[in-house]
Amino acid sequence: MRAAPTILHLDMDAFYASVEQASKPSLRGKPVVVGGIGPRGVVATASYEARVFGVHSAMATAQARRLCPNAAYLAPRFALYRRISETVMELLHQLSPLVEPLSLDEAFVDLEAGGAAASAEAARAVGEQLRRDIRSVTGLTGSVGLAGSKMLAKIGSEQAKPDGLVLIDPGTERELLEPMTVRTLPGVGPATAEHLRRAGIHTVGEMAEAGEDELVRLLGKAHGSSLHAMAQGLDDRSVVAERDAKSVSVEDTFDVDLHDRARVQSEVRRLAERCVQRLRSAGRSGRTVVLKVRRYDFSTLTRSETLRGPTDDPAVIQEAAARLIEGVDTTGGVRLLGVGVTGLADFTQEDLFAQAATAQAAPAEEATAQAATAEAAGAAEACEAEGAAAAHAPDPEQPPGAPEAAEAAEAGPRRWVPGHDVRHAEFGTGWVQGSGVGRVTVRFEQPWSAPGRVRTFPVDDPDLESAEPPPLVPQERPGADPSSGTARAGRAGGTRHAGGGDPEGGAEPVAGAAETRDDQSSSPAIRPKSWSPSSSPPVSMPGADASSP
DNA sequence: TCTGGGGTCCTAGGACCC
DNA sequence: TCTGGGGTCCTAGGACCC
Numbered sequence: 001m002r003a004a005p006t007i008l009h010l011d012m013d014a015f016y017a018s019v020e021q022a023s024k025p026s027l028r029g030k031p032v033v034v035g036g037i038g039p040r041g042v043v044a045t046a047s048y049e050a051r052v053f054g055v056h057s058a059m060a061t062a063q064a065r066r067l068c069p070n071a072a073y074l075a076p077r078f079a080l081y082r083r084i085s086e087t088v089m090e091l092l093h094q095l096s097p098l099v100e101p102l103s104l105d106e107a108f109v110d111l112e113a114g115g116a117a118a119s120a121e122a123a124r125a126v127g128e129q130l131r132r133d134i135r136s137v138t139g140l141t142g143s144v145g146l147a148g149s150k151m152l153a154k155i156g157s158e159q160a161k162p163d164g165l166v167l168i169d170p171g172t173e174r175e176l177l178e179p180m181t182v183r184t185l186p187g188v189g190p191a192t193a194e195h196l197r198r199a200g201i202h203t204v205g206e207m208a209e210a211g212e213d214e215l216v217r218l219l220g221k222a223h224g225s226s227l228h229a230m231a232q233g234l235d236d237r238s239v240v241a242e243r244d245a246k247s248v249s250v251e252d253t254f255d256v257d258l259h260d261r262a263r264v265q266s267e268v269r270r271l272a273e274r275c276v277q278r279l280r281s282a283g284r285s286g287r288t289v290v291l292k293v294r295r296y297d298f299s300t301l302t303r304s305e306t307l308r309g310p311t312d313d314p315a316v317i318q319e320a321a322a323r324l325i326e327g328v329d330t331t332g333g334v335r336l337l338g339v340g341v342t343g344l345a346d347f348t349q350e351d352l353f354a355q356a357a358t359a360q361a362a363p364a365e366e367a368t369a370q371a372a373t374a375e376a377a378g379a380a381e382a383c384e385a386e387g388a389a390a391a392h393a394p395d396p397e398q399p400p401g402a403p404e405a406a407e408a409a410e411a412g413p414r415r416w417v418p419g420h421d422v423r424h425a426e427f428g429t430g431w432v433q434g435s436g437v438g439r440v441t442v443r444f445e446q447p448w449s450a451p452g453r454v455r456t457f458p459v460d461d462p463d464l465e466s467a468e469p470p471p472l473v474p475q476e477r478p479g480a481d482p483s484s485g486t487a488r489a490g491r492a493g494g495t496r497h498a499g500g501g502d503p504e505g506g507a508e509p510v511a512g513a514a515e516t517r518d519d520q521s522s523s524p525a526i527r528p529k530s531w532s533p534s535s536s537p538p539v540s541m542p543g544a545d546a547s548s549p
Numbered sequence: 550t551c552t553g554g555g556g557t558c559c560t561a562g563g564a565c566c567c
Numbered sequence: 568t569c570t571g572g573g574g575t576c577c578t579a580g581g582a583c584c585c
Binding site: 035036038039040041042043044058059060061062063103187220221222223245246247248249250251252253298336338340 | 550551552553554555556557558559560
């Protein structure tokens with residue numbers, strides 16, 4: 001708690017959906033849903049237009065489609081979101097060295113540490129200027145909360161949404177919090193709220209009244225006492241910049257449950273491989289391998305094995321994951337598999353070398369009791385459930401009868417993902433609007449163009465290829481190839497195809513989009529005119545980290 | 550067609566050591 | 568031999584967050 005509201009919380013408004021609307025002129029002012037678009041997908045972000053229909057984050061996409069069938073359903077383009085996020089974070093770093101990102105679209109800033117603001121009025125001015133800067137540099141809107149603590153700054157930005165700023169004056173927090181539902185407090189989710197409800201506690205005021213002892217009794221030591229403090233508006237957590245990751249994991253939910261044991265094993269190998277890639281690109285190694293299995297009935301279990309030292313050796317981690325899946329009964333079907341690594345250390349070559357040598361021998365001759373018993377128990381269970389075959393490590397070669405095991409995502413000829421960028425040899429750049437029955441529909445438009453028109457091609461049209469996301473504002477330097485991977489220096493002027501921007505009269509509004517075009521003032525749409533190249537740099541578009549296909 | 554993917558933190562029990 | 572704490576490591580699960 002501090003006397004002046006110098007903790008700032010920034011939350012970008014409907015971030016993913018707003019980025020999509022900014023890059024796709026035909027979607028501005030229309031309902032947009034970004035998230036998993038498969039049969040088991042969930043909504044990551046819904047635009048405000050879609051929220052009117054009741055669509056919200058974490059909802060099954062299938063349900064969203066029922067509520068709002070006319071929305072655009074798009075797969076996320078994380079590489080683009082990450083780039084824009086970096087630009088926003090740079091603006092925050094200009095205010096203070098103490099910036100704590102919570103996700104791509106959210107961060108705390110300690111204005112006091114930056115010397116940017118010492119009073120309420122100064123803080124408000126900084127917040128408003130920040131919002132203007134974000135808008136002029138990215139074309140997007142963000143909401144700002146200012147308060148004397150993290151909790152209240154975050155509550156402030158929530159109240160400010162969309163496109164606003166709320167400052168909570170220190171001293172007023174108790175009366176502000178009192179009538180609010182317990183769910184307002186960070187750390188109160190569905191389960192905790194239900195516990196509290198059964199104890200007759202519904203509001204933050206009732207929580208504070210209940211007293212610490214009662215909350216500890218209901219919710220446990222750590223949770224109870226921290227929530228008791230929060231309920232009184234007390235929160236002295238400091239803003240901490242750049243924490244090291246403590247774990248790395250990857251997981252996949254399958255469109256249909258896996259029943260074939262060999263397929264399950266091959267997916268575990270694949271996931272272990274991907275996990276190691278991520279581990280290595282972070283320059284880390286890890287000591288504990290964790291396998292996650294979600295069964296057909298959504299019950300979830302984890303199995304873990306701690307190695308003698310940290311490793312980033314793919315073979316070692318794959319073998320550990322393979323041993324772990326041996327001990328899991330998967331009859332009935334597997335919905336999700338995941339592989340993770342915790343106990344992260346900074347990679348050293350010597351550790352690794354020693355580890356690679358010992359890890360393989362370890363299970364057989366492990367002297368440490370608990371490791372040996374865990375292994376034995378796992379193996380015994382596996383034998384019972386799966387028979388003799390389970391006792392052996394899976395064949396490293398493709399198991400028989402599983403040629404389809406290769407994920408369509410990687411091995412398939414070409415997949416056209418809704419929302420993703422494409423280039424056509426004749427018609428230029430656009431994005432996939434949909435595909436099916438051998439055809440793919442593309443809308444040809446750029447962030448700065450008028451809404452474009454739609455064309456349909458055979459899915460294997462040789463003139464069509466996937467492309468990098470175009471920059472959100474037109475680039476002045478023509479000829480740079482965005483796919484050349486030269487990062488920031490090579491801003492992607494070249495995304496405009498050689499043939500000119502609007503071969504098919506893109507300036508002509510497309511039916512269905514026309515009526516939405518005139519309220520751009522109220523939408524987070526990019527308006528290139530408001531951006532002056534000399535004063536503020538545009539979002540740069542390094543083509544370096546390609547988005548997943 | 551209910552329920553993604555990436556994380557963090559906490560609790561609790563058993564093993565083990567002193 | 569019986570009884571006993573405290574601390575640490577490992578494993579498993581659960582709640583929560585974006």
